Each structure stands twice: as structure tokens, then as C-alpha cells.
Amino acid sequence: MVFNWFKRQFSQEDTPDVEDQSVPEQRPEEAEGQTAEQTETAGQLELSESTFPVESAPSEQAVPALDSPPAESALESADSEETPRSAEDYLAWAKAAFESVQTVGEPLAPRAADSASVDSAPAEVSSTLNQEALADPEVVTEAMEEAAASPVEGEEIAPSPPPTASREVARASSELDASSQPSPEQDMDEGFLWSAEVLAAQGRRPEEISDEEITWLKKLRRGLDKTRRGLVNQLKSVVGQGPLNQEAVDEIETLLLQADVGIEATDIIVEALQGKIREQTLPPDQAIAYLKSLLREMLDRPYHNGYVQTLTPVKNQLNIWLLTGVNGVGKTTTIGKLTNVATSSGYTCLIAAADTFRAAAVEQIKVWGQRSDVEVICNPGKNTDPAAVVFDAITAAQSRQTELLLVDTAGRLQNKKNLMDELAKIRRIIQKKAPEAQIESLLVLDATLGQNGLRQAQVFSQSAQLTGVVLTKLDGTAKGGVALGVVQQLGLPIRFIGAGEGISDLRPFSSYEFVEALLSS
Ligand SMILES: Nc1nc2c(ncn2[C@@H]2O[C@H](COP(=O)(O)OP(=O)(O)OP(=O)(O)O)[C@@H](O)[C@H]2O)c(=O)[nH]1
Numbered sequence: 001m002v003f004n005w006f007k008r009q010f011s012q013e014d015t016p017d018v019e020d021q022s023v024p025e026q027r028p029e030e031a032e033g034q035t036a037e038q039t040e041t042a043g044q045l046e047l048s049e050s051t052f053p054v055e056s057a058p059s060e061q062a063v064p065a066l067d068s069p070p071a072e073s074a075l076e077s078a079d080s081e082e083t084p085r086s087a088e089d090y091l092a093w094a095k096a097a098f099e100s101v102q103t104v105g106e107p108l109a110p111r112a113a114d115s116a117s118v119d120s121a122p123a124e125v126s127s128t129l130n131q132e133a134l135a136d137p138e139v140v141t142e143a144m145e146e147a148a149a150s151p152v153e154g155e156e157i158a159p160s161p162p163p164t165a166s167r168e169v170a171r172a173s174s175e176l177d178a179s180s181q182p183s184p185e186q187d188m189d190e191g192f193l194w195s196a197e198v199l200a201a202q203g204r205r206p207e208e209i210s211d212e213e214i215t216w217l218k219k220l221r222r223g224l225d226k227t228r229r230g231l232v233n234q235l236k237s238v239v240g241q242g243p244l245n246q247e248a249v250d251e252i253e254t255l256l257l258q259a260d261v262g263i264e265a266t267d268i269i270v271e272a273l274q275g276k277i278r279e280q281t282l283p284p285d286q287a288i289a290y291l292k293s294l295l296r297e298m299l300d301r302p303y304h305n306g307y308v309q310t311l312t313p314v315k316n317q318l319n320i321w322l323l324t325g326v327n328g329v330g331k332t333t334t335i336g337k338l339t340n341v342a343t344s345s346g347y348t349c350l351i352a353a354a355d356t357f358r359a360a361a362v363e364q365i366k367v368w369g370q371r372s373d374v375e376v377i378c379n380p381g382k383n384t385d386p387a388a389v390v391f392d393a394i395t396a397a398q399s400r401q402t403e404l405l406l407v408d409t410a411g412r413l414q415n416k417k418n419l420m421d422e423l424a425k426i427r428r429i430i431q432k433k434a435p436e437a438q439i440e441s442l443l444v445l446d447a448t449l450g451q452n453g454l455r456q457a458q459v460f461s462q463s464a465q466l467t468g469v470v471l472t473k474l475d476g477t478a479k480g481g482v483a484l485g486v487v488q489q490l491g492l493p494i495r496f497i498g499a500g501e502g503i504s505d506l507r508p509f510s511s512y513e514f515v516e517a518l519l520s521s
Contacts (some may be wrong), residue, residue, distance in 0.1 A: 006310065037337075098192065098208035110138050231478075260482040265488035295498040296512060318438070325444035332364050334506060350378050352376075394434050441465050451485060454489055467492070470498065496509055
């Protein structure tokens, strides 16, 4: 039994993934032929029509009806029998999850039919537990007494020093050690309660929760601290002053721009807010809930345009994921982390070290490979042809029946044209040598660069035929809002997010969890 991180559920390691094989990654152009029936998804219509004209492709997820109060949305979208409804229910759920993650040994198998993945329709919870249960000292004390008090959160992450060959390799070794073993010990603190609430609201069962999931959610929330401090506290004071009005919307606009959401995405959000206040007066709680829905809908929009919601390597088939992006954004580190996500989720992996330009890149990726016990295919010669490395790696992957080949690429060459030509060549080789493979071309973006990084990124989209984005370094930046700009401006889904330099600091992206972390109390 392994915890499949891509699907966020436990599954039998050797069971062929029938569902995956029948739902290959769908490109936007492939979605054009879908029927009108397919494109009409209940629940998403109001926001989609008024805010984002959705032309094609269904969503796998029912977006909560924005007019409904949060509690109603929660009831509609989550498992009615098991999703907590009150602060007490959430607390009971959190306690059960706490006991479950403390129990060393095999987790319970999920029910085959209803084990919800992370992408199942999320409920609007509005921090019921944090606001209500935490406000009750008795409830909290009781919970804390039952909890084993052992610290779990990692240390603050130091800002990255300028990369040098030896430092990068050393960093890959030492930092991996620090975070490669998530502790099974949790503290039932505010972070745990918040994480439990987020998972419960998505219809999960307490006994299905893994320690790593809780650890990750706490990390994500902590990573977004700076953005939240800049954005949310002010947002709350604007929204909390009274019903949403024009003055408040103007202030929200400024705050969104400050968080690097970008002009285009901000305009759409502000327009939707203005439309809303023309229709009805929203009290503060509902205004925040409405804003959350808007942000989620924006982040989920690529799924309405043909991209599948959950990016999972197809079992028993070759998947090739190409990682591209300008230098220093975190491609090599991301490959290391992705290798760990994939191997611990039960997939066989191989790495192609096609960044032959930067001296330390091959050594750095080898260290990451060792950590997950994954071989790195490389050519130790100087200035070797990266396309040749990719060719060799595909040959090796095909003969070993590897499921996931991760390709590291250079972020800098003599000039931009050379870099783009090289990427286009690698892409051609992959298509020619492995036409049967499921190919993903992921653009790695450094969140600390905000809108600047986004402008640099646009040149990649043609040469690399991008299919998704990995957003790194969300920890320690106040520009986490750039996630919205990324989706709005590039039209690509965010597939993974990185919130730290350790091996377990990268996970599949969930708009629900991201928005909850961004706007949590
Ligand atoms: N804080 C933080 N640092 C990160 C994260 N991801 C990567 N880094 C750091 O960013 C720096 C650059 O990472 P690399 O993986 O070498 O970047 P790259 O894109 O492969 O660089 P080139 O090979 O020069 O193109 C390293 O110091 C990493 O540790 C993250 O999510 N958070």
C-alpha cells in the first residue's frame, strides 16, 4: 500500500491504474470537439458565464455556487454523511485524524468508490474550526491535552545564496537529509487543526490522512505567510469594516496588485466583485467566501479549457516530463523533489541530465537521484549535446519499462535563441523516439520574481510546447499572488508548487488548498 501523492489517496502499489489509462492528458486543442452536453457542468455556470467566458471542455469539479452561503456550498459539494458541519464536528474529525497519523503502521485502505481525491469539489468552510473552535479555550485545551506535544514544523528556510557549483551540490545533499523523513509525530496545534479542516472540507476521511499531507499543508500555509500578511490582513480589515462597497473594492484592487496578482487577473477579480456588489450587499464573511470562490475559479480555469485536473503519470506506460525555465528558478531541485514524489507514490523513475551547460547541474541532479535511489542518465563529456542525452535516456527508459522519465534542461545558453532551439530539438527527439509516451512540458517559475518571471516565461511557450507550470519558492515571498497571474496570463494549469528547499517541499497543486492557505486566518 502506498500513498499516491498525485491522486492524494492510498492505493495498491502493483494495481494497474485503469482509470488513468482511460483519461490521458488532454490538450486544449483536443477539447474542441467536445459536445455541448459535455461542456455544461452544473454549478460552474454563474461565475463562468459572468466572469470567464468558457468556450469548451467540462470541468471534473463542480464549482460551488457563489451565491450560496458557504455552509450550503459545503453541504452540496462534500460527502453529506462524513463531511463535518460544525466546529465540534471538525474538531472531532481533527482528533480522529490526529490519532490516525500518530498510529504507526498500515493506514486503512480507502473505500474503493468514494475515497475523494484532493480535487474533488471542495467545500467553502471559511475556517470554521479556527475561528470558532479555537476561540473556545475549553475546546482547545481539551484537544491539546489529548495531543502528544512534540514539535514537528521545520526550521525557517534561509534565503538562497548565489548558486556556485560546489555549494549547489552540497545544498542538495544536506537539505535533503533534513527533510527527507517526515516525522510521524504531529502536534495538534493551530496548523494541524487548519490542515485537518482543509482536508475534511474536501470530503476526506480522517483515517485516510497521511502524516506527510498534514506536514505539507502546514508548510504550504507557513510558506504563504508573507503573502498572507501583506494581502489578507489588510483585505480582512477592508472587508471586515462592513458590507462590500466601491471603496472597499478599490482597496482590494490595490492589495491584489501589491501581491503580484497582475493587472489582467486583478481586473477580472475586481470586475466580478463590482458585479456582485451591484447585485447584493455582502457581509464580511460572505465577501471573503465569494473572493475565495473567484480566486479558485480563476486557478481552475485551465481545467475548463481541456486540461485534466489531476496530473498523474499513467501507470505501466512511459511518461516523459520535461522541465524548462530560465536559470536559477529551481528546475534541478524540482526534478529531485518530483522524483521523490513519484517513487514514493509507486512509480518507477529515471532522470535525464540534459542541462549540459551548467557545470554543477549534472552532479547536483545525481545527488538528488541518489536520494530517491533513481538512476541519472548523463554524458560526462563537456558541452555534450543535450538532445543526445535525452535520446539515451529514452532508450534506457523503454528497455527498463520505466514509468516516469524526468528531463532536466538548461536555463541559460550563449543566447536566448540557442536555448529555444535546443529546447525545440529536445522536444522533437522526444516525440520521434517515444511517440507512445505521455509527454508533459512543465515550465518552472520562481514565485519570488513575481510578474517579472512571468514575462521571461512567455518565450518558452512556443519552443517547449508547454502544458503546465511548476511554481517554486513560494516560501519567503510576498508575491504568492503571482499564481493567479500565471494562470490568467499563460492559460496553463499550475501542476506543482514548491515551498522550500527540502525533498518533501514540492507537492501537486490544489487550488482549494492554495486559496485556503492564502486567505486563512
Ligand atoms: N526557498 C526555496 N528555494 C528553492 C526552491 N526551489 C529551488 N530553490 C533553490 O533555488 C536555487 C536554484 O535552484 P536550481 O534547482 O539549481 O535551479 P535551476 O533552475 O536548475 O538552475 P539552472 O540549472 O542554473 O538553470 C537553489 O538554491 C535551490 O535550493 C523552493 O521552493 N524554495
